[in-house]
Amino acid sequence: MSLGAFALVLLALATLSYVAARARARAFKVDSHHHVHSRPSYHGLRAGLTALVPAGLLILAWGIVGDGVVAEQTLSQLPEASRPAPGLDKQAFLNEVRGVVSGELPAAFRPAANEAVPIYRSTQQSWTLLIGGLAVLLALIGGGYAWLRTAPDVRARTQVEMFATVVLALASLIAILTTLGIVLSLLYESLEFFSRVNPLEFIFGTQWSPQTAIRADQVGSSGAFGAVPLFWGTIFIGAIIAMLVAIPLGLMAAIYLTQYARSSTRKILKPLLEILAGVPTVVYGYFAALTVAPAVRDLAISVGIESASSESALAAGSVMGIMIIPFISSMADDALSSVPGAMRDGSFALGATSSETIKRVLVPAALPGIVGGVLLAISRAIGETMIVVMAAGQAANLTANPLESVTTVTAQIVQLLTGDQEFDSAKTLSAFALGLVLFIVTLMLNIYALTVVKRYREAYE
């Protein structure tokens, strides 16, 4: 019997408890002398939940840790000689064994794995029976107890409500857990990395060539993990070139749409901008690599710059800028529309034209909001991955020439983690250090930008 079958039995038991307790509650005498606290379905729910929850948790917990326990036990029963080495070898070994056990593989390649199959199967079988049996027992006890205790004065509704509240509160903890998971996993791997590479060298070094550092003992002396070119590339593409494209276009688009366009025009143009925001980044990346980058190179060559590369910061940055336009435009839209109408009307009343009002009154008044929006846009641009992976190249150049190929933090993370490599090498770990830097920078930008935007909104409220 598999764990799934036990889960079905549990569901059946829970339903049974629900029906039985509800039936019992329905039979309560209700008159002026006998007060019933809860309606029958609440008694049913209470019994069903008592049957289901503890047993379900048990099965769930086993589902998570079970494979590991069974694997360890199987390995410990194997003769010393046929045990796999810890690490990747063990993983591959276990994958083979599990493949055979589940019937996906006809037979394992290693003789030792074939030897382990019957042991694994029987260990798994006995554990499943034990855990499943325990779960059913728990469900029977829980359901039975709740059924026996079904009485008119039991506050079933309050208990069910309490349970729901706890479940909701637990669900909301997932967000904290995710944040913690991100911070801890990045920190842990980064510390591992910094124990091999000097953090100062990582932050201030100007040489980035992780590919040369194959052996761990070379890393410290090779100085190949200086991330400055990556930081510069990220800023150059995301915060300079992309913003040079996105800020004027996004801001002017927002001004036109909110101040000038008739509402019928706006109804057509605004969704167009929204489509621009909905196009997946891989599509932009492909477009940048296939169309924009060659065009940029041809253009550069035609004006006499022979060294133009086919992967350039300009191509990646400008396409990224286009991608950011809708974002800037909607932030500017929000900022402009929260300027009090009285300021605008006052300016008009003095005889200013629309453009004078916008340039001298609205934009200065909305400036904090717009700046906040731009900061958020920068944080989004430097975290953007696919465009730079596909169009900016992999060469870690420290250059201010937009026609040259540069690389960014995100592009390097992808590059470092998608080859075939040992997980524990400094090269792989450096990706986590880069991720940590990226996380911290975007977090700071976001927090700062949100405070600016919030303070600005409050100023006019």
Added chain:
Amino acid sequence: MSQSGTRKLDWQSKEMQARVRRRYVRERRFRRVGLGAVIIAASFLAFLLFTITSNGIGGFRRAELALDLNYDPAILGIQASDSSEEAAATAVSRADFRPLLASAAQAQLGDSSLVSEGAWLAVRDQVVEDPSLIGTTQRVWVVGAPNMDILAKGQVDFDLAPDRRGVSTATVAAYRTLREEGRIRLAFNSGFLTQADSTNSELAGIWGALIGSILTMAITLGISFPLGVMTAVYLEEYAPKNKLTDIIEVSINNLAAVPSIIFGLLGLAVFLNTFGMQRSAPVVGGLTLALMTLPVIVISSRVALKSVPPSIRDAALGIGASRLQVILHHLIPVALPGILTGTIIGLSRALGETAPLLLIGMRAFVSDVPEGVTEPATVLPVQIFLWSDEVGRGFVEKTSAAIMVLLTVLLSMNAVAIYLRNKFERRW
């Protein structure tokens, strides 16, 4: 307003008239710049869609060649003794159709390399389906090699010197003969929509990636939707004002702005390395994207719940409903359109996401359609990324065609979201 300070302004004077004119010119210029910005953005979109479509439309068609195939059991290596139906079926599915095709192509077309290397697969499937074909001779349209494809689609530039065209003169001559004989045609590329990835561009399809995407999205939706709605309900209806609640809110707002690649690192470190889950599996991809989508759903659900007028809540509580009943019977039904709109938008973002999935290994070459959430799979955007790296000429149009499919799916999801919002949005 003829008086300004002590000096009297003559608005009718030439000087003032010119000044007003200048101001109006500036006004018009500013307005045109604004319109220009919108037009630049819109024309970029149009240009992008046009480029992708004109590149990709060819991906939905492929060159097919007519071959008269003699399904001779001797060539196929099928013994007549395989009399039982089952044995015959296995014999056919194990038979080698390559020599059959190669010899037919050699004899009828003059060159066996004009036929795709994988054309025999479709022929075999046909025979497996209908074993009575064995022993007969049939005219079959088989998939052509990539050079036939580009010739049939007119993608060869005959202005170039013969050695720079990418196709040999002999192949061009062969193609012209075939066209005169009517043995070549451009047909709908059914394989593109029904097959998985392949190293041969003419055989590569997106069905495998599409199924991978669907499986991944199922996991993402199944986790992030209930969790997201529950979190939103808790924060809006239950949460006391305390430190913990503040931390939850800050976490959610920050998670919404964390770059997607960070979620990939999280998935790699936690799901793969700590929990030891299967690399490349949709279940890991789905979990990772669920964490990314969760804040989007929470934030939009909170907005939707907030916009439910308090009178509904008060009325329900007033007639004795419990908190849970108020939520389940009144708040959520009223807020559902808003919640669903946010969910669809979050999901469409997850569907177009590539970077985190690259990190958890969903870039593996998968030539089978995945059958479960724990099998190696790839998703549509990753497939696009993988094809964009391929050097083969046929992959350019395959990539664009796959983008067309992805954009169609995404745009229709967004259209549904907008429709929902407009249809069910209530102003109170």
